[in-house]
Amino acid sequence: MEPPSHETIRKQDYVFIVNPNGANGRTGDSWKKLLPKLTARLGNNWNISEKLTAGPQHATQLAREAIRDGAAAVIAVGGDGTLHEVVNGFFENGKPIESKLADSFPAQKTALGLIPMGTGSDFARVFGWNSDPTRAIDRLCKGEKKKVDVGQVIYGKERKKRFFINVADLHLSAKAGFYAGMHKRIGNLSYVVGALQGFQGHRNRDLKIRVDGGKWETWSEVTAICVGNSKYFGGGMKITPTADPSSGDLEVVIIKGYKWYDFLLKLHTLYLGSHIRQKNVTSMKVRRLDVEEVDDSTKEKYPGTFVQADGEHLGFLDASFSVIPAAIDFIR
Numbered sequence: 001m002e003p004p005s006h007e008t009i010r011k012q013d014y015v016f017i018v019n020p021n022g023a024n025g026r027t028g029d030s031w032k033k034l035l036p037k038l039t040a041r042l043g044n045n046w047n048i049s050e051k052l053t054a055g056p057q058h059a060t061q062l063a064r065e066a067i068r069d070g071a072a073a074v075i076a077v078g079g080d081g082t083l084h085e086v087v088n089g090f091f092e093n094g095k096p097i098e099s100k101l102a103d104s105f106p107a108q109k110t111a112l113g114l115i116p117m118g119t120g121s122d123f124a125r126v127f128g129w130n131s132d133p134t135r136a137i138d139r140l141c142k143g144e145k146k147k148v149d150v151g152q153v154i155y156g157k158e159r160k161k162r163f164f165i166n167v168a169d170l171h172l173s174a175k176a177g178f179y180a181g182m183h184k185r186i187g188n189l190s191y192v193v194g195a196l197q198g199f200q201g202h203r204n205r206d207l208k209i210r211v212d213g214g215k216w217e218t219w220s221e222v223t224a225i226c227v228g229n230s231k232y233f234g235g236g237m238k239i240t241p242t243a244d245p246s247s248g249d250l251e252v253v254i255i256k257g258y259k260w261y262d263f264l265l266k267l268h269t270l271y272l273g274s275h276i277r278q279k280n281v282t283s284m285k286v287r288r289l290d291v292e293e294v295d296d297s298t299k300e301k302y303p304g305t306f307v308q309a310d311g312e313h314l315g316f317l318d319a320s321f322s323v324i325p326a327a328i329d330f331i332r
């Protein structure tokens with residue numbers, strides 16, 4: 001029998017999921033310039049497929065379709081918000097999605113890629129990547145993969161589930177992220193402005209915390225709790241400085257008793273990652289963290305304690321965070 005000709009073997013898909021409105025529309029313009037270069041370098045080996053998002057959550061749906069269809073890789077093109085949505089596309093109803101080719105090719109798994117083109121691009125920082133798209137193409141050509149963990153947060157009254165690759169957090173920082181989203185036009189400064197706005201009406205709060213299924217403990221005067229699968233949030237703040245996305249655990253940083261002026265005076269330490277040496281800051285490695293209001297009626301009295309994941313506002317406490325080790329093959 002004749003061996004199959006080159007033409008009859010279909011190239012596998014590299015699906016690029018692009019937020020054209022990322023970084024105030026700059027992502028769309030940069031992507032248009034990049035696509036011909038990318039096709040020239042990768043097109044011989046892969047079928048390049050371009051999917052533009054139409055709005056929030058669309059990237060998740062596009063990633064799910066690509067993974068089900070057996071794509072070799074889905075590549076997020078945009079900021080951390082787009083990456084977050086693509087990561088969530090690796091799961092459905094809380095479980096990893098299976099390719100329809102899984103029976104015939106069980107070893108084949110869709111990889112995750114990233115061309116950082118957003119406002120913050122915080123996940124890219126942990127690998128020391130800059131925003132040069134030519135370097136991103138080099139990485140995709142090399143195709144070297146590393147297993148990365150994914151964080152999972154179950155939150156709110158309805159116990160909804162969301163996955164995160166970077167940092168999930170609650171209270172002041174999550175409220176700050178909520179406001180920062182309104183100021184993206186001013187770039188990374190939006191996170192500092194958002195934090196100062198978040199301090200308006202903010203009260204440090206007593207919260208119940210349980211680490212790795214142990215005993216519940218009450219922590220007083222909590223300003224923020226940050227749960228890092230990776231190190232950075234807020235456009236370069238090294239908030240969970242010892243987190244490593246391939247470690248199999250999460251770094252939890254609990255900040256207590258901060259006032260708005262502490263935030264300004266100690267802002268530089270958040271960028272350096274040296275804040276974890278302050279006496280009102282605790283850092284620990286966990287596989288699971290549960291956080292609840294001390295007093296359930298707090299939820300009714302105040303607007304609740306904000307919860308976010310990868311800079312996306314999710315809702316309000318309660319919340320349970322855990323890690324799924326080596327969940328995704330990441331092209332690095």
Ligand SMILES: Nc1ncnc2c1ncn2[C@@H]1O[C@H](COP(=O)(O)OP(=O)(O)OP(=O)(O)O)[C@@H](O)[C@H]1O
Nearest residue numbers: 022023054055056078079080081082118119120121
């Ligand atoms: N076509 C679209 N129009 C408007 N918003 C979109 C569209 N597609 C996706 N989005 C939303 O835009 C949000 C932000 O996008 P993205 O993360 O790419 O850029 P960014 O905000 O500039 O960067 P960063 O998240 O790194 O700060 C995403 O969370 C997503 O929900």
